[in-house]
Amino acid sequence: xxxxxxQGSLLARIMAEKHTLSAEEQLSGFLAYGNDQKRIKLExxxxxxxKGNMDPHNAPPSRVIHARAVPDGCxxxxxxxxxxxxxxxxxxTMMPKLRQALIEFERVEDTVACVTHCQNSQIYIxxxxxxxxxxxxxxxxxxxxxxxxxxxxxxxxxxxxSNHILLFTIFNPLYPITVDVIRTICTPYGFVQxxxxxxxxxxxxxxxxxxxxxxxxAKQQLDGADIYAGCCTLKIEYARTxxxxxxxxxxxxxxxxxxxQRLQSTFTRMPMQQQQIRPYAAxxxxxxxxxxxxxxxxxxxxxxxxxxxxxxIMMYGLPTTRINCDHLFNLLCSxxxxxxxxxxxxxxxxxxxxxxxxxxxxxxxxYLHGQKLVGQTIELNFSRHSYIADYSQxxxxxxxxxxxxxxxxxxxxxxxTVEGTSKNRIVAPGRIMHFYNSPPDSTEESLQQVFIKAxxxxxxxxxxxxxxxxxxxxxxxxxxxxxxxxxxxFVFANHQTMFSQSGQAYTFKLAFSSNTTLDSPGxxxxxxx
Numbered sequence: 001x002x003x004x005x006x007q008g009s010l011l012a013r014i015m016a017e018k019h020t021l022s023a024e025e026q027l028s029g030f031l032a033y034g035n036d037q038k039r040i041k042l043e044x045x046x047x048x049x050x051k052g053n054m055d056p057h058n059a060p061p062s063r064v065i066h067a068r069a070v071p072d073g074c075x076x077x078x079x080x081x082x083x084x085x086x087x088x089x090x091x092x093t094m095m096p097k098l099r100q101a102l103i104e105f106e107r108v109e110d111t112v113a114c115v116t117h118c119q120n121s122q123i124y125i126x127x128x129x130x131x132x133x134x135x136x137x138x139x140x141x142x143x144x145x146x147x148x149x150x151x152x153x154x155x156x157x158x159x160x161x162s163n164h165i166l167l168f169t170i171f172n173p174l175y176p177i178t179v180d181v182i183r184t185i186c187t188p189y190g191f192v193q194x195x196x197x198x199x200x201x202x203x204x205x206x207x208x209x210x211x212x213x214x215x216x217x218a219k220q221q222l223d224g225a226d227i228y229a230g231c232c233t234l235k236i237e238y239a240r241t242x243x244x245x246x247x248x249x250x251x252x253x254x255x256x257x258x259x260x261q262r263l264q265s266t267f268t269r270m271p272m273q274q275q276q277i278r279p280y281a282a283x284x285x286x287x288x289x290x291x292x293x294x295x296x297x298x299x300x301x302x303x304x305x306x307x308x309x310x311x312x313i314m315m316y317g318l319p320t321t322r323i324n325c326d327h328l329f330n331l332l333c334s335x336x337x338x339x340x341x342x343x344x345x346x347x348x349x350x351x352x353x354x355x356x357x358x359x360x361x362x363x364x365x366x367y368l369h370g371q372k373l374v375g376q377t378i379e380l381n382f383s384r385h386s387y388i389a390d391y392s393q394x395x396x397x398x399x400x401x402x403x404x405x406x407x408x409x410x411x412x413x414x415x416x417t418v419e420g421t422s423k424n425r426i427v428a429p430g431r432i433m434h435f436y437n438s439p440p441d442s443t444e445e446s447l448q449q450v451f452i453k454a455x456x457x458x459x460x461x462x463x464x465x466x467x468x469x470x471x472x473x474x475x476x477x478x479x480x481x482x483x484x485x486x487x488x489x490f491v492f493a494n495h496q497t498m499f500s501q502s503g504q505a506y507t508f509k510l511a512f513s514s515n516t517t518l519d520s521p522g523x524x525x526x527x528x529x
Contacts, residue, residue, distance in 0.1 A: 063090075064135035065111050067101040070094075071128040072171075072310075072386040075235055077224030079103060082125050086114040091140045096235070104140045164215045165239040168205040171386070173311075174231040174357050179254040182207060185227060190214020194244040197252045199339060199408050202311075202387040208244045311339075312383040313361045315351045318343075319374040322492075324397050325405040328353060329412070330494035331487075334511055335367060335426055336360020337413040340388040342404040345395055349376075354388045356408075360415075367428045372484040373491065412495050412507065424511065429487045432513040433459075436475040439500035440467075446498065447478075450508055456492040457485045463518045473506065477518050486512075 067079070076092050083089060083103060087110025093102045105111045111134065117123075118132045170177060179195040182205055186192045191210040198204055209215040215238070223236040246255040315328070325341045328351055332338050337356040344350045355361045361382065369380040388404075395403045407413065414424045438447065444462055451458040461479035480486035494510045 059134040059136045061108050061112050061115075062134050062136075062138045063106070063108050063111055064102055064104045064137045064140055065114060065132050066135040067103060068099070068131045068133075069128065070096070070099045070101050070130055071126045072096070072099070074101075074125055075224030075233060078125055082123055082130075083114060086110050086117065091142065093140055102135060102137070102140050163238045163240075163242065164209045164212045165241060165244065166207045166209070166215050166219055167237045167239040168207060169201070169235040169237075170203045170205065170227070171233040171235065172231045172358060173203045174359060175228055177203060177205070177227070177232065178251040180251075181227065183254075183256065185222065186218050189218040189221060191256075193257050194246050194255050195253065196244055196246065201389070206239055206241070206244055310382055310386055311356065311358050311361050312352060312354045312385050312388060313364060314381050314383045315353060316349060316379040316381075317376050318349045318351060318378060319376055320348045321398065322374065323351075324399055324401040325403070326401070326495070327491050329405075329407055329410070331368065331373075331491050332364050333412060333414055333494075334424070335363035337415050338407045338410070340404070340406050340408070342388050343397060345397070345403050352383060352385070352388055356415075363426055367426070371429055371487055373487055375484075412509075425514070427512050427514045429483050429490070429512050430514075430516075431480050431483055431486050432515045432518065433478045433480075433486060433490060434475070434511045434513045435478055435508065436473065436511070437506055437509045438474045438498055439504070439506050440471050440474050441501050442474040442498070450496050450498060451489055451493050454489075454493040454496055456489045459489070461518050477513060477515060478510075479518050 070079075074094075074096075076094060079092055079094075079101060080089060086105070088106045089103060090106050091104040095101060105114070115132055115134060122129050123132065124130070168182070177197060179197065182195050182197070183192050186207055186209070189209075191214065192207060193210055194206075194208040196206045198206075207215075207218075209218065219236045219238070222234050224234065226233050246253045249255060249258070318328075323343070325343060328341050328343070329338050332341075332353055332355070335355075337360060338353060339356050340352075340354040342352045344352065353364070355364065365380045365382070368378065371378055397403055415421045435447070442464075447462060448458045457480060459478035459480055462476060463478075464474060464476040467474070480489060490510050490512070493508070496508045498506045498508045500506065
């Protein structure tokens with residue numbers, strides 16, 4: 001039990017001397033000093049020791065109920081909306097790492113009504129069942145990390161929390177999040193000094209306010225809110241750091257206290273309630289209509305991440321000998337920005353990929369599920385995980401490459417800018433591919449060498465688009481005998497390095513085309529025997 005006690009000798013002494021303390025005193029001790037994640041782990045042990053092994057899942061009625069199987073991304077607001085029908089809620093404490101929560105009602109009769117209802121009818125939050133039973137606690141100890149729906153949190157606390165920096169976790173980020181967006185939604189509650197956007201456990205933001213009071217107001221008003229209607233949901237906690245270090249001003253980090261304020265970005269969508277829900281086709285990179293006969297199999301829509309799925313996908317049936325993380329990136333990058341990829345070495349043929357939005361994950365599943373790669377049918381589905389954690393171990397694949405890679409800063413992601421998004425059409429795999437960014441002096445032979453070097457199939461036909469003498473690169477179309485062969489070439493030859501006759505390096509890129517033939521007016525078709 002003492003292995004959970006990391007708050008100092010006082011808490012360890014409470015646990016060691018539990019035979020002399022009442023159960024209420026023990027519970028009060030570690031509720032006061034333990035954090036939210038560790039509190040529930042110890043609650044059952046203390047009560048069982050002090051109350052004759054009372055079953056915590058069959059406790060007598062109290063004003064506090066214990067919620068289990070709380071889905072990732074659930075906020076105080078969602079719990080309040082689901083439970084306020086039973087009565088007035090006094091206080092809520094979330095424990096997201098344990099997927100649990102404590103909810104305190106003003107009257108015992110309200111908790112009885114809630115638990116009785118749950119015994120007969122299931123309550124769903126974010127399309128997932130959540131289970132409720134009486135807590136062994138009679139009251140939730142107030143702290144800066146809880147919330148009172150009636151704005152009566154911290155009734156005995158006259159001073160604001162000691163930290164003026166908030167940690168924002170953004171769930172379902174369908175639209176780009178920049179420092180200007182964060183500053184816009186936070187400014188009504190106080191002066192924002194610094195903002196740092198990063199990806200560790202999903203999309204997160206550190207926001208430094210001028211004062212503790214400003215941070216407290218922002219947390220109370222923004223926690224659980226949507227930046228844009230129906231997406232970009234905020235979960236806000238107090239950060240553990242007391243100062244943010246910003247070294248440059250761009251869309252990801254900014255210090256607003258320095259002289260010479262940065263220019264506002266061109267991101268013009270209106271945040272919060274000012275924006276109406278956008279249609280599916282208006283998403284940052286909505287898929288183009290698939291050609292007639294193209295596969296459409298939207299699987300896994302009812303998952304742990306909700307009815308629309310999350311941003312992490314599982315991939316099954318992959319070749320076990322030739323595939324590495326770069327190959328999977330090549331496969332996925334045409335359907336959305338890729339953040340991380342992890343190949344599971346303990347489960348051959350299985351990998352996880354974290355896209356930068358649920359829309360990118362849906363695109364990949366829609367167009368790649370059921371395709372054949374190196375003779376194997378690959379399957380894609382939504383993962384129950386909301387992110388891929390950083391992987392520090394040195395496991396490698398048979399080719400010597402790492403089994404985990406971060407692509408969040410890769411220049412080969414194709415939807416990082418508005419210009420890139422407008423140029424990249426999302427279509428299903430086909431026999432025809434568009435090639436671009438090859439040296440301007442490229443020939444049929446030099447293009448063939450790219451595929452030979454990658455140990456994959458060469459195209460049966462190549463067509464160069466006519467361009468002026470001052471063209472910076474060569475572009476055109478390529479054709480393969482069937483979709484399976486073209487998909488294999490797409491995975492292994494995409495993003496290979498080519499060199500011009502002058503020695504300049506080019507990153508050769510491929511993209512599936514909606515064309516059904518190579519014939520096109522104004523260009524010459526070159527058929528390779």
